[in-house]
Amino acid sequence: MSFLELSGIQKSFGPVQVVKDFDMTIEKGEFVSFLGPSGCGKTTILRMVAGFETPSAGTVVINGRNQNELKPNQRNIGMVFQAYALFPNMTVHDNVAFGLKIAGMEKSAIDARVKEMLGLIHLGHLADRFPYQMSGGQQQRVALARALAPKPQVLLLDEPLSALDAKIRVSLREEIRMIQQQLGITTVFVTHDQEEALSISDRIVVMNSGRADQIGTPFDIYNKPATRFVASFVGTLNLIEAKVVDPATNRIVIGDQGITLREPLGSTVKAGDTVSLALRPEAGSIAEGAKGDTALTGEVVSSNFLGSVIRTRMKVGDAVISFDMFNAPGRSPPAVGEVSTLRFTASDLLIIRE
């Protein structure tokens, strides 16, 4: 039996169904991210786990116990909010001690636990400050310590990094992951930032219109997207329409250039059908000596220098393919109008079936 089980979860607000038949199991100590655009239902699922929303159907089970009948204050779940939600009238110490006082712990035990938690987030020296005297990153770390102090069975993070600037976001996400691994706490993280999800999760749930389009490791989600939505939402991706020439040999044509796919086209595909292919920008290169068993020739339509990489767009037939090359000081970016050959490995070309 898994530690956290979501079975047949549905949620409707009036006539609008925001979560549709959602099933998932999460193991103890796992870090799972819910990734998706605004309105896809990811926060609603998190709020149902926390008890702030009641499922229209389905059950939330934590550690073998059905949570549906429990109120939010009976679930022993720690939650960190996007807006920090620190109590403005309390100091950092009192904020972290809040849940412990409610649990009825003794003062000496509370002080020890607060000290331990503030040590964990490296803010022990700010214990007497009020939230308004701290930066956003510091406040969010205090919110994390406050959520962890009562030793919750599950930690829920509702876009905790969205309100922070880019640099703090990166350092805090690494800190969150480190603390999570140190404490071994089961964590559910909601975000719309794919980089965040890819960098810190054990598994990612890509949500689309109330359903999980794909559940998998960051590696699988990025490299083997199951649907067109996952492919387009996670990372940058070229979606290329190609005509099937011979399904038996997996031969297709892009524009007027034929290539052979590694992945079988399947028995239902006939000659003349159109198939959607996906190619990551980092999979191809036009550099001299670039490796790859497959090549497409086209005209460079734009070339943007982005610092460490150069993003180039090339027209092949009707398709425009983007690809990234690492910057090399001795090599100039390709010129617009230049005819170049893009090389890549055929196995990097994925067939998008949904």
Added chain:
Amino acid sequence: MKTQKIGAWIAVLFGASYFIVPLIATFEFSLRMRRGEYSFDAYRSVFSDIQFRESFSYSIMMAILTIIFGVLLVVPTAYWVRLRLPQMRPVVEFITLMPLVIPAIVIVFGYLRLYNSSSYIPFTGSARGTDMLLMFSFMTLSLPYMYRSVDTAMRTIDVGTLTEAAQSLGASWPTIMFKCIFPNVMSGVLSGAFITFAIVIGEFTMPSLLNRPAFGPYLQLIGANRAYEPPALAIIAFAITWGCMALLQLVSRFSKSAPSKP
């Protein structure tokens, strides 16, 4: 530019004199009780009057009770409307504005009709009952000010998220209300409380028609029968109101330096 400035100052002084001159005249008149010289005899007479002390302490007691019960009614209501019934806000705002639209005399006649000694809820059947009814009527009169002060204070904090944060930490509703919400809307509560205090101290219609020994009817009684004490009382009443306003300023300054939301 300079002429414009002088013109503005003249306008300000003219406007201020409109308020200040009668006040100075009243104060000056209140000092004339002793012939031929200024004295505080009128104030001495007022403060030595047992009726003044009784009516004033009665009104203070009523003001304190009105504030306590008003806060207990308004804070949870404003909180619940913000948290769970935001669509009801215009309705609640309209209801709280009613005491400004309906004259106090109409309200008190309604009370007397509903709660007289032969009704199902005979508040006016006893002195304590009438005191309670008077307190409720004061609560009604102060509702527009108290509700707006508290609601404005609530607007500065994220009530919903704070509530959820407290719930996730195991807090019950009373804990959330008294430890997380109340302290953060205290500036609004205090503002409302001082306005309520000023209203209760000066209110005449309600206590007069309910026949209770409050400060308002006493002011009227003295005004009708004495010469120098009424201006002295007017100045005392002004001083009390100004004291309340000064406290209000102090509280609003305090709230500016108080913790705010991120």
